[in-house]
Amino acid sequence: MRLWSTLPFLLLPALAIHAAELDRTVLPIPEPKPPTYTELDARKVEKPPRFEVTAPDGAPNVVIVLIDDIGFGGPSTFGGPIATPTLDRLAGSGLVYNNFHTTALCSPTRMALKTGRNHHTCNTGSIMETATAFPGNTGQLPNSVAPLAEMLRLNGYSTAAFGKWHETAAWETSVSGPFDRWPTQQGFDKFYGFIGGETDQWYPLIYDGVTRVTPPEMEEYHFTVDMTNQAIGWVKAQQSMTPDKPFFVYYATGAVHAPHHVPKRWADKYQGKFDQGWDSVREASIKRQIAMGLVPEGTELGPKPEDIEDWDALDADRQKLFARQAEVFAGFLEQTDHEIGRFVSAIEEIEELDNTLFIYIAGDNGTSAEGGFVGMYNEMTYFNNVTEKVEDLLPLMDKWGGPETFPHMAAGWAVAFDSPFSWTKQVASDFGGTRNGTVIHWPKGIKSQGEIRSQFTHVIDVAPTVLEAAGLPEPKSVNGTPQTPIEGTSMVYTFEDADAPERHTTQYFEIFGNRAIYHEGWLARTLHRAPWETTKMRPLEDDVWDLYNTREDFNLTNNLAAAEPEKLKAMRDLFMKEAERYHVLPIDDRVIARVNPALAGRPDILGDRKSLTLYDGMNGMLENTFINVKNQSVRITAKVTIPEGGADGVILTQGGRFGGWCLYMKDGKPVYTYNFLGLSRDTVAAKEPVPAGDATIVVDFEYEGSEGELGKGGTATLTVNGKEAAKGKIEKTQPLMFSADETADIGLDNQTPVASDIGIGRDETRFTGTIEKVLVELLD
Structure with a gap:
């Protein structure tokens, strides 16, 4: 409820310039x-x-909800088997978009969403952790690409982001x-969440x-x-203090990205x-x-990838394990939708829902197939090229989704939850990777209710849609920098037609390397690699291209490449033209290798340094x-x-329960433990106290x-005051990555512990002596 008109006029600050007279194309608006x-x-x-700069009269509140890693065929709103009653409710009194597309990966979709520009324009050709040195992939958003949040903030909105970021x-x-x-320097007054690509839902960073x-x-x-x-607390407080000021909330859950963590009661519902x-x-x-x-009537399922086995060909143990993985995932999604429902109810309680442009995007890409063919107890095995075995996973079924696992599900479920399409997350050349169910709800601004919209739309269309709905122009300059024009198209034209x-x-x-071009109903594409393929891809120039008429072929099952060679050539030429224009070229199809900054060519804060001195209090x-x-x-030398x-x-640790290493003291004796992906631990412990x-x-x-x-092993030797105290074998080490969110810490172990015998959390693991400094040296 807006209280502006109910307050005595003399209590309000007078405006030097009426809001309608402001030139909003240059931000901030000069005083x-x-x-x-x-x-x-x-x-x-x-x-x-x-x-004072205020939002245009009647400008709506804006909420953008973005769920992580769920495809078109997961939510009940889009015919899937997983209950999403909040999304169902909003769809019933809003608009359902069945032809909305993302980029097929986390960071790129988020950058495109927040800016209205293509992900390569945002220098986000892949996730932040695989940035390279080439334009389009550097991982650094240019100043010429201002985010929507900053545009709204400088136009009189209060702004807040909650949940996953993955854009730094x-x-x-x-x-x-x-x-x-x-x-908080990308337009948000408030941020509460995690910076990276994923976090432990039980013990988050x-x-x-x-x-x-x-x-x-x-x-x-x-x-x-x-x-x-x-999020509920912030919105209620913001409206309590400034009821005349609209709010913008970006609510981006870590769910349902791995790890699939959810209370058991939610999983057991399935x-x-x-x-x-x-x-x-x-x-x-x-x-x-x-x-x-x-x-459309008559649509058949897209062909399942050849690497995915038929369910009936699986033995009973595999079926039992895989079914539980899906139950946990489904419970995770329903719990997430339930929490979104709590947020919707809170906005309704303060009588703001009718004038809130609520955009609920069910997925930043298709469902993830990064769990491989049997799923994972620990998702970090994917990023270290380690394959888990069914016989090792079966004993963990009762714990699946709980704090003692960091799980992902088998890729067959990713295909199922991307129905009716063939492929999944990472596959930018298939609608299973890019088409995500979306609902737009705005009772005050949209008369149509419960209707489907089928125009081709893309995540870069969200920002211009919000600007048009709020009555705001696209800015030409923001914070002194001329702006790259918005590349998306407002969807407002679809609201009533x-x-x-x-x-x-x-x-x-x-x-x-997976790539495609859409143009006026046609799609040309090449399937360069499957999500589970991380090495030994074929050369990019050897890729075979397909051609589809999407207006007659909803899920890309009728390949017209042989019948329409001239059309295919024109589409491939158009791809190259667009790729050059938006800094897609050169294409880098490496995946896991790009996690290493030296191989990827991106900056490393430590550069070529061979040592790092650490002090007490340095953690996280x-x-x-x-x-x-x-x-x-x-x-490692600890004073x-x-x-x-x-x-x-x-004393010093890196990683956590699902992989890392730790130097600590137990009963007064120094101990070094190497935790290999939570699958095994090697410990070297002194026999005498210090x-x-x-x-x-x-x-x-x-x-x-x-x-x-x-990933080879080695020998660890502990010395105390120059004398050898213990020596032992470390059988194997993690080659590429310890964790996406667990940290290196001095004097304690944040989040989950590397070692199994030191407790959990900051207080239980805190060093009871005094640390002067710790030196870490890389030896030739």
């Missing part, structure tokens, strides 16, 4: 020149009006910044603004519940509901989709801002003071592999 006075006594002069260059996430590309914070104490803590509480398998789920979904009018001619007529797609250091100790010999009676706790007083504790790790060999 008028202040008047000068000749009168000595202020009591004899009428005070001047105060200049990996080397800009340390205490040294720069913080230009953190949320949370920032409030730019400050790391400890999750609040609550019964059965879960991050999605926490972020929703924060017990037995996936026993029929992914093939039957696909068939049932397309029947519902056709009945709901979301998919289901048959309006399509306005977004051309769109390229590219992720890790993300992997991309810490010295890289993988695949080489390392020496500490031991109190009378001995010391316990962590005497009270100053002490030097050293770990020497001698790597067995030769230069270029990855």
Whole structure:
């Protein structure tokens, strides 16, 4: 409810310029020149009006909800088997978009969404952790590409972001910044969430603004519940304090990206509901989709990838394991939709829902197939090229989704939850990777209700849609920098006309070599690699292209390449033209290798340094801002003071329960533990306690592999004050990545512990002695 008109006029600040007269194409809007006075006594002069920028009259609140890693065929709103009652409700009184597209990957979609420009224009050709040196892929958003949040903030909106970010260059996430590309300098007054691509939902790495914070104490803590509480609290407070000021909320859940963490009661709601398998789920979904009018009559399922086995060909153990994986995933999505429902109800309680432009995007890409063919107890095995085995996963079924797992599901489910399409996340050349169900709800601004819109739309269309709905022009300059024009097309023209001619007529797609071009109903594409293929791809120039008429072929099953060679050539030429224009070229199809900054060619905050000195209190250091100790010999030298009676706790650690290493003290004795992906631990422990007083504790790790060999083992030697205290074998090491969110810490172990015998959390793992400094050295 807007209270502007109900307050006494004399209590309101006068405006120097009426809002309608402001030139909003240059942001921030310049303040008028202040008047000068000749009168000595202020009591004899009428005070001047105060200049203030307010949003246009009637401008709606804006909420953008973005769920992570769920495809078109997952939510019930789009014919899927997973209940999403909040999305159903909004669809019933809003508009359903069945031809809305994303980029097929996390960071690129988020950048395109927040700016209205293509992801390569935003220098986000892939996720932040795989940025390279080439334009279009550097991971650094240019100043000439201002985000929607900044446009709205400078036009009189209050702005807040909650949940997943994944839009900051990996080397800009340390205490040294720069913080230009953190949320609070990307247009958001408030940020509460995590910076990277994923987090442990039970033990998340949370920032409030730019400050790391400890999750609040609550019964059965879960991050999605926490972020929703924060969002509800912020909106209610903002409207309480400034009811005349519209709000913009970006609500981006970590769910349902791996790890698939959810309270057991949510997963158990789906017990037995996936026993029929992914093939039957696909068939049932397309029947519902056709009945709901979301998919044309006569549409057949897209062919399943050849690498995905038929459900009936699986043995009983695999079926049992895979069914439980789907139950956990489904519970995770329903819980997420429930939390979004709490947020919707809160906006309704303060009587703001009718004038809130609520855009609910069910997925930033298709469902993820990164779980491989059998799923994963620990998703980090994917990023280290380690394949898990069914016989090792079966004993963990009862724990699946809980704090003792970091799980992902088998790829067959990703295909099923992308029904009726063939492919999944990462496949930018198939609608299974890019088409995501979307609902727009705005009772005050949209008369049509419960209708389907089928015009081609893309995530870059969201920002111009919001601007048009708010009555705001596209800015030509923001914060002193001329702007790259918005590349998306407003969707407002579709609001009241289901048959309006399509306005977004051309769109390229590219992720890790998978690429396509859409133009006036036609799609040309090449399937360069499957999501589970990370090495030994065929040369890009050898890719074979397909051609489809999407207006007659909803899910790309009738390849017209042979019948229409001239059309295919024209489309391929158009792709190259668009690729050159938007800095897609040169294409880099490497995936896991690009995690290594040296191989990718992106900046590394430590550069060529071979040592790093650390001090007490330095914790929360993300992997991309810490010295890289993988695949080489390392020496760790800790200068500490031991109190009378001995010391316990962590001296230095990196990683967590699902992979990493830790130097700590237990019962006064130094211990070094290497945790290989949570699958095994090797421990070297001294037998004698360290005497009270100053002490030097050293770990020497001698790597067995030769230069270029990855993931080999080695020997760890512990010395105390120059004398050998213990020596032992480390069987194998993680070659590429410890964690997406677990950190390196001095004096404690944040989040989950690397070692299994030191407790959990900051207080339990805190070192009880004094740390002067710790030196980490890379040895030749």
